Amino acid sequence: MTTQRPRNNRKTAIWAAGFVAFMLALTFASAPLYDLFCRITGFDGTTMRADTAPDASEIRDRIVTIRFDANVSPDLPWEFAPVERSVDVRIGETGIAHFRVRNLSDRPLTGRVAHNVTPEKVGGHFLNIVCFCFTERTLGPGEEAEMPVNFFVAPEFADDPAMRDVTRITVSYTYFPALDAAGGDVAAATQ
Numbered sequence: 001m002t003t004q005r006p007r008n009n010r011k012t013a014i015w016a017a018g019f020v021a022f023m024l025a026l027t028f029a030s031a032p033l034y035d036l037f038c039r040i041t042g043f044d045g046t047t048m049r050a051d052t053a054p055d056a057s058e059i060r061d062r063i064v065t066i067r068f069d070a071n072v073s074p075d076l077p078w079e080f081a082p083v084e085r086s087v088d089v090r091i092g093e094t095g096i097a098h099f100r101v102r103n104l105s106d107r108p109l110t111g112r113v114a115h116n117v118t119p120e121k122v123g124g125h126f127l128n129i130v131c132f133c134f135t136e137r138t139l140g141p142g143e144e145a146e147m148p149v150n151f152f153v154a155p156e157f158a159d160d161p162a163m164r165d166v167t168r169i170t171v172s173y174t175y176f177p178a179l180d181a182a183g184g185d186v187a188a189a190t191q
Contacts, residue, residue: 051129052129053092053129053150054092054154058092058155059091059155060090060155061090062158063090063091064088064091064167065086065087065168065169066086066095066151066168066170067085067168067170068082068085068097068099069082069173070082070099070173070174071172071173072175073174073177075176075177076111076175076177077104077105077109078102078104078111078139079100080100080101080175081100082098082099083098083146084097084098089153091153091154091155092152094129095151095152096148096150097148097149097151098147098149099146099173100145100146100147101137101139101145101175102143102145103139103142103143104142108138108140109138109139110178111136111138111175111176111177111178112137112176112177113133113174113176114133114173115133115172115173115174116171117171118169118170118172119166119169121163121166122153122157122166124154125153125156125163126151126153126169127152127154128149128150129150129152130150131150131151132147132148133149153169
């Protein structure tokens with residue numbers, strides 16, 4: 001009986017250590033897994049990405065208003081605004097919007113964009129074909145740029161009963177300083 005207890009204690013300790021290691025690994029993996037989940041499902045207002053627009057035969061008569069919102073982190077001295085505040089598009093029709101960005105500093109800065117849509121339930125139906133939000137952007141001192149966004153609302157939106165009350169979609173873009181591979185601010189590294 002005395003040999004059974006140490007063996008059980010050792011077994012319990014191994015299981016407990018394994019469980020702790022598993023939970024620690026899950027903690028580190030949770031943020032990337034959540035991001036992947038949102039990009040796949042459109043959860044939490046995450047917009048989707050498409051390679052091509054729907055066929056002309058898939059365009060529906062229903063019209064929605066797409067409103068654009070542009071923000072900049074206080075840590076990035078840029079001006080950023082939509083050229084068009086809103087556009088009306090038919091479901092399945094490709095829309096285009098333009099944004100202007102300008103570096104207000106006296107040094108090159110690199111920015112990255114976070115974006116989402118509201119109402120959040122629309123995330124899986126709003127798709128970007130071309131978007132400045134796919135890549136980081138570096139602007140020289142005082143440099144200004146105009147950037148397009150090509151998008152569409154998926155034809156399935158018109159058949160989804162949960163979308164029946166949605167007549168307006170707000171797409172919000174926020175520029176932040178880009179981070180280097182070590183997690184440091186690219187702008188700070190260039191000073």
